[in-house]
Amino acid sequence: MNDISLMTMNEPIFDVAQLAHVELLTPDLEGTLHFFKDLLGVQETERRAQSVYLRGYEEQYHHSLKVTAAPRAGLGHVAWRARSPQALERRVAAIEATGLGRGWIDGDVGHGRAYRFDTPEGHPMELLWDVDYVTASAGNETPLRNRPQKRPRSGVPVRRIDHLNLLAANAGAVRDFMVDILGFRERERVVSDDDGSVVASFLSVTNLSHDIAIVPEPTEMRGRLHHVCFHYISVQHLFDVAELAKEGGIAIEHGPARHGIGGASFLYMLEPGGNRIELMGDPGYMIFDPTWRTVAGSDASPTAGRWAPRGCRRARSS
Amino acid sequence: MNDISLMTMNEPIFDVAQLAHVELLTPDLEGTLHFFKDLLGVQETERRAQSVYLRGYEEQYHHSLKVTAAPRAGLGHVAWRARSPQALERRVAAIEATGLGRGWIDGDVGHGRAYRFDTPEGHPMELLWDVDYVTASAGNETPLRNRPQKRPRSGVPVRRIDHLNLLAANAGAVRDFMVDILGFRERERVVSDDDGSVVASFLSVTNLSHDIAIVPEPTEMRGRLHHVCFHYISVQHLFDVAELAKEGGIAIEHGPARHGIGGASFLYMLEPGGNRIELMGDPGYMIFDPTWRTVAGSDASPTAGRWAPRGCRRARSS
């Protein structure tokens, strides 16, 4: 009854809770691990064959980042956590109806069974419910009961994964899939001045301005990652890690600067394996309004272009 | 059907979306306005009789703070925004069933009809759906499409309201009301070593660690406010505003320091009217886990007591 009313009254879908983890492929596993562990203070939970499982020091799950040795850098997959077992079932049913489903897997180190699917442009994704939690390794126990371990003493440690950004030739199609099938809300959008088509879209299921962004794919390739972003709480952290990067031979691609879209301070680096990593120095603005109206800019004048310091453009331009 | 399953499977209530606004009473209206407008860069939207309506520069609603002249400082009321019209109806029905409802009002400047109720200890609250949005006043227009106006040039401007903190003799009863009737999730809790009763509780309906906190009421009074908190994005802002406060004769009660519970950097000040105002320098940790287990401390060793710099205790101890 109430559910029917929910549907008929068109209430939002709350079935996807959060970004659970991202798998990055790297042709330089040791270089990539050096970057994440020594510069960003990311914690290693476990190793299996060609994959290493990592997490920020405030994260409670087994991992938020999986790094896998591969011939080329790129996206392994993206995993989202459902809000409940039945929420998982509901979303899987909706995905299957689109024909983009690829079926269940038994799970992976750190989580239980997961449903695999692709975005309309072939970005590999998973939806899951069961997750494993970590406990502090010896010497990392903390009196702080709200974090699983103490702050690392290595590098400039990131706290948690924040969001990811995907490249898409048809950003609108991927945006529609995330909104209609998974229940994401579109927070900002950039449209073409020529035909009004969606050039870029920023979406979330949380109070963050985006858990996922979709920006233009300039090549013939499909299903590619633009970047994964991790979270700091100060622009000073961006300057500190930039210093480690420059003296450590890590390429700083762009920043520190401030985004117009999302409003967060940021830094883009290329980790040794070749993947673009964004670091945020503050959360930007957060969205609590349940009726937030999507902020729309045009590619001739995206919000960012008007506001941010020179050279501070949307990720795709950097 | 699905709804039954929702109930039987015990899915969370998503009917309350956010803290909409807080009304503060002040015996020194001009002093209180000087504090908020000149030191915190809070924007005045409108004045009516003995009340002034204010908001942070990133806030889109008509107001997040209402200041009303009164013989004594204190809490006027707290307003929560529902996630949808039907969500509002569902919660009102639940509140009425408790006998704590006080009925509908037509609304106030900036929002439509609202349902009034009390917590078990008499804190006046409202639940509402319709809200008015602001547009930039002349000279405050911004090219940034994701904020309603430009950053103010007065004081050290806060971005938005963050949370409030209430005093309660029976924190457990107020906690149960917020959880069972309004759908808040308890994020952290402090229990008594003597009898295991709830001493303090930190709850949210958002990804913040708390939208509302309940801490012990040491007096015979009931329904009192401990503090209202506004949001910055840097500890530097806390030091900057502390400088304005000290040189401006505003009492700094405590901080800058870092909370154990919630993990945010903070500063407590007493505005000229006598209300305690907290300022946060970062969001602390955020909660995305849909199955977050309440962090429990004891009053002999709350998390904060173990972690924060000396003298960094929960507000009530300062």
Next chain:
Amino acid sequence: MNDISLMTMNEPIFDVAQLAHVELLTPDLEGTLHFFKDLLGVQETERRAQSVYLRGYEEQYHHSLKVTAAPRAGLGHVAWRARSPQALERRVAAIEATGLGRGWIDGDVGHGRAYRFDTPEGHPMELLWDVDYVTASAGNETPLRNRPQKRPRSGVPVRRIDHLNLLAANAGAVRDFMVDILGFRERERVVSDDDGSVVASFLSVTNLSHDIAIVPEPTEMRGRLHHVCFHYISVQHLFDVAELAKEGGIAIEHGPARHGIGGASFLYMLEPGGNRIELMGDPGYMIFDPTWRTVAGSDASPTAGRWAPRGCRRARSS
């Protein structure tokens, strides 16, 4: 005598104590004053005819910045304060011996008699001893005895002037004059890979890495200013003022970023009159070593090019 003995004993000259003030010319006096007063919180001490005298809130002298209406933006003059009356006489004698002296003036608002001279490329300078001190205007008194007034509540207030940067076709000649005649120490230098000539030079008489910088003049013009720099204590201040600038229509030329030379975080803006203004977010490294060896880079690989985030180059390149 004493001077001779200093020479024979090969001890450094300590006769110049500090940068006293800079005069900027502006074709848009009101725009320039809006920039300094409303965005940078600079304090106005006095107005005379076409000139306005200004200072940072921590500065004790009558002014560190003089802004004068003129047909074109540019440098009015640079004033240095001697360390003692006899130090002033010694330096004037040394300057006169070079033929670059232009004689004494009775003084200006805020200071007594001053000796005028030019650098080898015609940058107008003054050397003076007597200065006037300010006291807080009504309402600006502070309990802090080590500053002349309270922190302003307007904009993101700078604390004090830091250094200036001049353009020179023959940087080596200007450098030699500052070192040999005025007693500056060269802290960093950039030389040409072609002929080893001095391309840029950074000099100070204080513990700062530079009170004055000399960078290449790409045009046929002579005696020009590159920029004047003011001091903050946090990179957050750079981001905050960048926000005011962008929303206020002020051009951000470069940054926030970090210099290789000097090591300070910085932001370059163009004030409405057209003068380039630098803001520093920290002091960079300071020099206490009395035998500091000039750090030498080549124009093919200045220190900055190796270190700072992409796009973070020496001022002249920005």
Next chain:
Amino acid sequence: MNDISLMTMNEPIFDVAQLAHVELLTPDLEGTLHFFKDLLGVQETERRAQSVYLRGYEEQYHHSLKVTAAPRAGLGHVAWRARSPQALERRVAAIEATGLGRGWIDGDVGHGRAYRFDTPEGHPMELLWDVDYVTASAGNETPLRNRPQKRPRSGVPVRRIDHLNLLAANAGAVRDFMVDILGFRERERVVSDDDGSVVASFLSVTNLSHDIAIVPEPTEMRGRLHHVCFHYISVQHLFDVAELAKEGGIAIEHGPARHGIGGASFLYMLEPGGNRIELMGDPGYMIFDPTWRTVAGSDASPTAGRWAPRGCRRARSS
């Protein structure tokens, strides 16, 4: 001769250039080294017998800190560097005339011959000229030519030593010695309301507000250290290192807060050996005025007591 002329011309003495290093005694050598190396990122240059020589990553000398195993925590000695060989001779002559001289030593690891002396209350000091410079160890080379090595990846690394603070029963006598014999300038002073005697004094030979502070000795002991201070460039660094300290079982004594005297943000910790260590988050105000008038407060209302956040008092009170 030159010295006499300086006196007769009543010009300041410039013979002492800087604080060269401090020797700390510790009953827990490994604990003290863990604190400095793992939490503060201090670099070990060399070990000899019971002593370890350390330096901040921006420091060019062999060491700025010497840690020596001893039965009790405390001050080993303080070393100042003269501005020239003849400046060293001049100061030694002046010290010998006071009867507080203890004679020359051949030197120590990292520096040449040094002249030993005591303050009027027996604080052991040295004055020296010859110092050894470090070069980057393998893997620590940096493209930055103005620092000797890259930024460490351990802990929250301090840049350099900043100042020290001594306890004295007769602060005025120690102050007079530093001013009259060594040429320090008194920047701030706290006097007794009862008899006008000097309670505390803050002095420098640099542009810093103090290279040395003298505060009251509440016990019968003499010649004791209050604290040694190291330098950061952001209050965020103070919060970050406070987090490492609290989770690492290091006692935070006071702060983060801001001093009234000197105006710097700070944090006090007790290292495992028992010595008090201060960390600064910014330089506070700097002094460039050659005729700076000593800022005088009374012990009933020192500047700090009026300004800094509650609980932010002069070091001695913390």
